[in-house]
Amino acid sequence: MSLSLTGIGLVHPNGQRALSQVTLAADDGERVAIIGPSGAGKTTLMRVAAASLRPTEGRVQLLGINPWQLGARALRRLRARIGVVHQAPPIPPQLRVVTAILAGRLGTWSAWKAFMSLIYPADIAGARDALARLDLADRLFERCDRLSGGQLQRVGIARVLYQGPELMLADEPVSALDPALADAAVGKLIAQSERTGATLVASLHxxxxxxxxxxxxxxxxxxxxxxxxxxxxxxxxMLVELYATEGSVLPTQGNDPGTLSLSPDAFAGVRSARVVPLVRPGCR
Known part of the structure; x- marks a missing residue:
């Protein structure tokens, strides 16, 4: 099993509870989407799943290992097997795109190879291939501070595709993309999971x-x-109850802000995963 979170609770230092008795498991190669209104705890849960945030309560197993029983070096090795796509990728602005992509494998490279790759990229072809899958190959040697927010999100996705991890965690990975690009980018993550057998857990607005x-x-x-x-x-x-606090709107990958009224007609097709394009009436 790739991911097992049992009875997870998390209370912030200010006393605010972010998670309460959350249990979630994902088998090898499984693909799971986490949805919910703003403030639901999705990002906090993803950070726990990435072993970047230690829960106050409960048990965490990632790729069969409890990360909080490891020493620092073993924890770094475990994290190298997990790929994380952030909503706002933590990429230094002056970094070139090719270097940001290759950073996906820093956890498996020697310190010498990582240092030399800063001087001359170690795998230009591999980075270009990952970017090409997101239609960004022409930006390979661009500085990251010259990219739009949506382009940076795609660079973050490309980095995880290049990394080839066993467990992929994507936290709002396409929030800055237009509907067509968002759909294509999620499709690339799905294709990576299908091709490599990696587990994919994504929180989506x-x-x-x-x-x-x-x-x-x-x-x-x-x-x-x-x-x-x-x-x-x-x-x-189920969706009406889930988004009852969102002012009677259902978030979709539309424009400004991409929401759909929670009317019975709007949900007429929400019984099957194949009936999907929930767009506002009159929009295409």
Missing amino acids: AVDLALKWFPRIVGMRGGEVLFDAPAGKVTRE
């Missing part, structure tokens, strides 16, 4: 993308799991 691409949907609200079901069994009623 856009419900339509989650239903289209992921066989399993986890709904979170208030730091708790509200439901965990196959996409084909996610009903209108």
